[in-house]
Amino acid sequence: MSDPRLAAVGQEILAIEGVGVRLGGRDVLKDVSFTILPGEFTGLIGSNGAGKTTLFRVILGLRSPLSGSVRIGGRQRSRRNPLIGYVPQKYVLDPDAPLRARDLVGLGLDAHRLGIPRPTRARRDRIDEMLAAVDADGFANARVGSLSGGEQQRVLIAHALISRPRLLLLDEPLANLDLRSGHDIVQLLARIAAEQQIAVLISAHDMNPLLAVMDRIVYLAGGRAASGTTAEVVRGDVLSRLYGHRVDVLHVHGRVLVVAGEHDDDAGRDREGFARAVRSVS
Amino acid sequence: MSGVEGAIFGHGFFDSATVHVALAVGAAVALVSGVVGVFAVIRGQAFAGEALSDVGATGASAAFLIGAPSLWGFVSAGVGAAAVMELIGIQRPRGRDLATGIVLGASLGLAALFLYLDTTYHSTTGATATILFGSLFAIDSSTTPVIIGLSLVALVLVVLVQRPLLLSSLNADMAAARGIRVRLVGALYLLALAVAVSLSALTIGAILGTALLVGPAATALRVTKRPGTAMLIAPLIGVAATWLGVVLAYDSFYWPPHGHGWPVSFFVVAVILSLYLLAGLPRRRRARAVAAPDGVR
Numbered sequence: 001m002s003d004p005r006l007a008a009v010g011q012e013i014l015a016i017e018g019v020g021v022r023l024g025g026r027d028v029l030k031d032v033s034f035t036i037l038p039g040e041f042t043g044l045i046g047s048n049g050a051g052k053t054t055l056f057r058v059i060l061g062l063r064s065p066l067s068g069s070v071r072i073g074g075r076q077r078s079r080r081n082p083l084i085g086y087v088p089q090k091y092v093l094d095p096d097a098p099l100r101a102r103d104l105v106g107l108g109l110d111a112h113r114l115g116i117p118r119p120t121r122a123r124r125d126r127i128d129e130m131l132a133a134v135d136a137d138g139f140a141n142a143r144v145g146s147l148s149g150g151e152q153q154r155v156l157i158a159h160a161l162i163s164r165p166r167l168l169l170l171d172e173p174l175a176n177l178d179l180r181s182g183h184d185i186v187q188l189l190a191r192i193a194a195e196q197q198i199a200v201l202i203s204a205h206d207m208n209p210l211l212a213v214m215d216r217i218v219y220l221a222g223g224r225a226a227s228g229t230t231a232e233v234v235r236g237d238v239l240s241r242l243y244g245h246r247v248d249v250l251h252v253h254g255r256v257l258v259v260a261g262e263h264d265d266d267a268g269r270d271r272e273g274f275a276r277a278v279r280s281v282s
Numbered sequence: 283m284s285g286v287e288g289a290i291f292g293h294g295f296f297d298s299a300t301v302h303v304a305l306a307v308g309a310a311v312a313l314v315s316g317v318v319g320v321f322a323v324i325r326g327q328a329f330a331g332e333a334l335s336d337v338g339a340t341g342a343s344a345a346f347l348i349g350a351p352s353l354w355g356f357v358s359a360g361v362g363a364a365a366v367m368e369l370i371g372i373q374r375p376r377g378r379d380l381a382t383g384i385v386l387g388a389s390l391g392l393a394a395l396f397l398y399l400d401t402t403y404h405s406t407t408g409a410t411a412t413i414l415f416g417s418l419f420a421i422d423s424s425t426t427p428v429i430i431g432l433s434l435v436a437l438v439l440v441v442l443v444q445r446p447l448l449l450s451s452l453n454a455d456m457a458a459a460r461g462i463r464v465r466l467v468g469a470l471y472l473l474a475l476a477v478a479v480s481l482s483a484l485t486i487g488a489i490l491g492t493a494l495l496v497g498p499a500a501t502a503l504r505v506t507k508r509p510g511t512a513m514l515i516a517p518l519i520g521v522a523a524t525w526l527g528v529v530l531a532y533d534s535f536y537w538p539p540h541g542h543g544w545p546v547s548f549f550v551v552a553v554i555l556s557l558y559l560l561a562g563l564p565r566r567r568r569a570r571a572v573a574a575p576d577g578v579r
Contacts, residue, residue, distance in 0.1 A: 094324070096323075098506055098508060099324075099448075099452070099507070103509055104452070108460075111445050111457065112460050112461055113445055114442050114445070117445060117510070
C-alpha cells in the first residue's frame with residue numbers, strides 16, 4: 001500500500017496553503033488554501049474566469065504563485081511530477097493526424113524519452129490494460145481525431161493514468177460532452193478514485209453532475225476559495241462571503257442552483273449564472 | 283541494356299555524373315523533408331515552411347549577387363528566419379500566421395529586388411528560374427557532401443526528439459506536465475524545418491519547396507494512422523517521387539521541343555500529386571461502401 005514516492009503514508013496528497021496569483025495586474029487567486037486526501041474525489045467549482053485553469057497550472061508547476069506553497073505527496077511541487085496525471089481542457093486534433101488511441105496512451109509512458117520507441121510485449125499489454133480500464137478497448141486502434149468528445153476524454157484519462165499518478169487533474173472534462181457521456185465519465189472517474197486510491201480533482205462550472213460522487217468541493221469565486229463537504233460549502237452565507245455580495249442557494253429536485261441575491265444589480269456575470277441555473281432546471 | 287530498360291532509362295542515364303548527383307542529393311533532401319513534413323502537418327506549420335522557403339529564395343538571390351554558392355544563401359537565410367520566428371513567438375498558436383505572413387511578404391519583396399539586380403548585373407535570367415523553380419541537374423557536385431551532411435543532421439535531430447515533439451505538438455500543457463521542455467523542442471524542430479525546407483528549395487525551387495515537405499507527408503497520412511509508420515512512408519514516397527522525376531526529366535530530352543529537357547521540378551511535383559490522389563482512392567471507395575447501407579448519414 002505504501003508508495004515510495006510519497007513522503008509519508010496517510011497524509012494529504014495535495015496541500016495548497018495561502019496561494020496567490022497575479023495576472024496582468026489582477027489578483028486571480030487570493031490566499032487559496034485546501035487539502036486533498038488520497039482517493040478523494042474533489043470538485044473545483046467556479047464560473048468561467050474564476051481561476052480554475054490558473055490553479056491547475058500552479059499545481060502542475062507551469063506557473064509560479066506570487067505567494068503561498070503547494071505540496072504534492074508531502075514535497076514541494078516541481079516540474080514533471082510523476083505523482084500527477086493531467087487531462088487538459090481543450091483538445092483539438094486534426095481528424096487525419098496519424099495517431100491512434102493506443103499511440104496517445106503510449107505517449108503517457110515514455111513521451112519524455114529520446115530516440116526511436118521500441119515496442120515490447122510488456123508495453124503493449126500495459127496499454128491494452130489501461131485502455132480496458134477506461135472502457136476504450138473498442139476504439140483502441142481508431143484515429144484519435146475521429147473519436148467523439150467522450151471517447152477522446154477516455155483516451156486522455158488513460159494517457160494520464162498509465163504513468164500511475166496519485167493525483168489526477170481534469171480541467172473541465174464535461175464542458176463539451178452531452179449529458180449521457182458526461183455522466184459516464186464521472187462514474188468512471190469515481191470508480192478509479194475508489195478502486196485505485198487515486199485522488200481526483202476535477203474542475204467544472206456546474207457542480208450538479210458531480211454532486212453524487214464528490215467527497216469534497218472547492219468553490220472558487222472572487223479569487224478566493226471555500227472548501228469542505230458540499231453541505232458545508234454550498235450554503236448561502238458561505239458563498240455570499242466568497243462572492244462579496246448576497247447569493248442564494250436553491251435546491252430543486254436534488255439539484256443545486258446558486259443565484260444572485262435581490263439587492264445585487266451590478267453583476268452581469270451573476271445574471272449569466274442565473275440564466276444558466278434556469279437552463280439547468282428546465 | 284535490354285529493350286525495356288532502354289525504354290525507361292534514356293541513353294547514358296547511369297553514366298551521367300549529373301544524374302548521380304541529382305539522385306544522391308534528391309534522395310537525401312526527400313528523406314529529411316518527408317520526416318520533417320509529417321510533423322509540419324501535425325503541428326499545422328506547413329505555412330511556416332512556405333515562409334522559410336521564400337526567405338531562402340531571398341538568401342539565394344543575394345548569394346548569387348555576390349557570387350557565393352546558392353546553397354549557403356538558402357540555408358543561412360532559412361535558419362536565420364527560423365530564429366527570428368522563434369523570437370517573435372511563432373510557437374504561440376495565435377499570431378503565428380500573422381508573424382509568418384509578415385516575414386513571408388517582406389522576404390519575397392527583397393527576393394524580387396535581388397533577382398532584378400541579378401538579372402541586370404549578370405545579364406542572365408538563369409538565376410531567377412533556378413532559384414524560384416530549382417534544378418536538380420544544376421547542382422554543383424562539390425556541394426553534394428554538404429547537402430547530404432546537413433540533411434542527415436536535421437533527420438537525426440527530428441528522429442531523436444520524435445516522442446517529446448509529438449506530445450508537444452498535440453498539446454503543449456500535457457507535454458509540459460510531463461516535464462518536456464516544449465519551447466526547446468519546438469525551437470529544435472523549427473531549426474530542422476528550416477534546414478529541410480532550404481534544401482528542398484535548393485533542389486526543386488523556392489516556390490515548390492513545400493511540395494516535397496507537405497506532399498509525401500499528406501500522402502502518408504492517407505495510408506497509415508500510426509505516427510511511426512507515417513515517418514517511414516513519407517520519406518520513401520518523397521524519394522520515389524524525386525527519383526522518378528529525375529528519370530522522366532532525363533527522358534524528356536527527346537520530347538518536344540526536341541533537345542531541351544523538361545524541368546525536373548515539374549515531374550517531381552507531378553508524381554507527388556499523382557501519388558496523393560492515388561492514396562485517396564481506397565478511402566473514398568470505403569466511405570461510399572459505409573455510407574451506402576443505411577443512407578442516413
